Amino acid sequence: MLGTRWQPWLEMQSEMTRLRDEMDRVFGRWSHRRAPFLGQAAFPLLNVWEDDNHYFVEAELPGMEMEDLEIFVNGSQLTIKGERKEPAGEPGTWHRRERLYGKFTRIFELPHVVDADQVSAELKQGVLTVSLPKQPESRPRKIEVRAN
Amino acid sequence: MSEISKVKNPSDVATVERTEQVLTFTPRFDIWENDDELILYGDLPGVSAENLEIRFEEKQLSIHGRVDARQGGVQYLYAEYGVGDFFRTFAIGEAMDASKIAAELKNGVLTVHLPKSEAVKPKRIEVRQA
Structure with missing residues (x-):
C-alpha cells in the first residue's frame, strides 16, 4: 500500500508551500530579503x-x-x-546566522x-x-x- | 509654491539627493563573538567601498550601502529580486573600543571587527599553588 495512504497534513503542507511560493513569486521583489532561506525555492x-x-x-x-x-x-x-x-570555524559563538x-x-x-x-x-x-x-x-x- | 520656496537657497541642501525612488533592503548578517571581539559579516552585493557608510554612536552601529540602479529603466523579462540600498542598525551592548573598529569590503561582503574594550574582556585568573 506504499504511497497510497491519504496524508492530509502533507497535502496541506505542500499546498501551503505552493501558496507561499506563489506569494513569493508575486511579491518577492519587495519581500524576499526578509524571507528565510529555508523557504526559498x-x-x-x-x-x-x-x-x-x-x-x-x-x-x-x-x-x-x-x-x-x-x-x-x-x-x-x-x-x-x-x-x-562558510568562514572557517574558530573558537567563538555565533549570535546570528542569516547568510546562506x-x-x-x-x-x-x-x-x-x-x-x-x-x-x-x-x-x-x-x-x-x-x-x-x-x-x-x-x-x-x-x-x-x-x-x- | 511652498516646495520651491523651501529649496530656494541651494546651500540649505546638505546632502546629494537622488531624484528617483530608491528601495531599501535589510541585508543579511552573521555575527560572531570571541573573547576579544565581535565580527559582523554582511552581504551587500553591488555596494562599493565609497558608497558604504558605517557609523558607530551611542552603542548603535549603523550600516548604509548605497546601490545605484544597475540597469537604468530596463523592462525586466523576469524579476525575482529588487535592487536598492541596504540599511541596517545593530545595538551593540558590550563596551567596544570605538577607535579600533575596522571594516573591509570584498566581493560584496562586509566584515566589521569590533574589538572589546579592555574592561569587558574576560580575564584569566591565575591560580597559584599554595
Missing part, C-alpha cells in the same frame, strides 16, 4: 532582461569568486552552479536559443552578470515598408 534569485542582441541574467552572489562558479549554456538553458563556503552557505544549482530557461560560444560573464562586487548573445533568428528584424 531557488538560489540564486535572477533578474533577466534583454536588448536587441542579448539576453542578460543577473544574480547576487556576495563573497563568491569566479572560480567558485560554473556556468553552462545548452541551447536555451542556462545553468549556474557553485558553492558558497552551501552548494547550489540554478537552471534557467531563456526565451530563445542563444549563441553558447559567445556567452560571457562578469562578477563584480558580488553581482554576477551573464551576457548571452541571441542567435540571428531571434533578433528583432526591421521590416522595410515600401510605398508603392
